[in-house]
Amino acid sequence: MMRYELSDEEWTVIRPMLPNKSRGVPRVNDRRVLNGIFWVLRSGAPWRDLPAAFGPYTTCYSRFVRWRRAGIWGCIIDALAAAHDATVQMIGTSVVRVHQHGACITRNQRQSMERSRGGLTSKIHAVVDSNGLPIRLALSPGEAHDVSACRKTAVSSEAGSMLLADRGYDADWIRELTMKKGAWANIPPKSNRTEPICFSPYLYRARNQVERFFNKIKHCRRIATRYDRLAANYLALVQLASLRLWLHANESAS
Template identity: 50%
Template sequence: MARFDLSEVEWALIAPLLPNKPRGVARTDDRRVLNAIFYILRTGSPWRDLPERYGPYTTAYNRYNRWAKAGVWLRIFEALAASSPQSMQLIDASIVRAHQHAAGGKKGGPDHAIGRSRGGLTSKIHAVVDERGLPVRLALSAGQASDKASAPMLLAGLPTVSVVVADRGYDWQHLIDLVTERGGQAHIPTQRDRKVQRSVDRAIYRQRNLVERFFCKLKHFRRIATRYDKLARNVLAAVALASARIWIRTYESTT
């Protein structure tokens, strides 16, 4: 088995989440195709450089693209994340540089969540993780977008919890009120220039490193650490697939 291939336990966990094969249609071996996709995500290699053991690169790319468009990869991640007890929700965002191949295209075209910030052309990955540092909600925006503006959308639809943790970039009264209305307590420090400072529990706030560690694991996937895909849906699909791999590896370590 190659280095980045799914183990037997990992395959047993993810196989039931794949779409059912239509009758009369022989689909290319799902496990080989998934291994091919994970190879590309992990190494950051161009699709054309996919090793021969994974079969034609066009098969892997077409499956990845088609299922990204259909929302399959995101649903697989959401199915795994649904098992989270979520006694705590930690929010943060992380910038990724956009490669020149991702940033091409005509001006005035569709919004592909690429913007210009201090680092040049960038995108921003937003995430909510639970008390184990496992992701439960993901989003993508242009790099210059405000962190706090995405927070209400990230929390929408998630279970109500007693503790929501974020850094000063999320200091927004609307967000504080939203967490309070949902029956929780926001552990979000106030900006240093505010006259009235809001106190937070230091022990709880220190656990914010869980979401930072999640982003560190996520960026081990080189195709996420640097954005190569032009379409926002394909980038979010890559983040969802990498997050699903983090989930199933957690399951594997506890079995």
């Protein structure tokens, strides 16, 4: 078996979640195609450099894009994340440099890129559970504030849970939004906050799980550096890297 390929246990979990084409010409082997997609994701190589063992690169790329447009990758993540540990959730962001191959697009503001002092960057937003497994994912331009995607991610807080975030998320509307969900936002106060708030430094230590999550997905070279011009394609790769973490967790638990 080549590196980065799905194990039998991982394939058993993911296979029922893939689209089932009942009519027409039989589809190219899904497992081989997925292995090719994961090879590109982890190695960082261009699609054209895909080894012949995975079949034509055009097949792997077209399947990746077609299922991204159909929302398959997001649906699989949602299905796997349905069993997450809801007691503690952590939200965080990570900045990613955009490679020159991904920057060659007009009006790239719509592609979640923004020019900073170091060049074009994008920012990944993530909510993870107490085990560091992803629950919600989003993408924004690199210079956007951390709270820019918070309405899409922090709203996943459930009743009785605790939300951990760094002081960049210290905003009254975030605390109120979390409270409406019946959860508690344990966020360190900013230096300019005048009113005292309830904050536990001891419980806050667990927030490093979200940083560990970013470190893990950045083992995939296509995540550590953004080569994709389209934001939707890059976010789909982030979902695939996250999906693999869930598959590893399920395999370890079985």
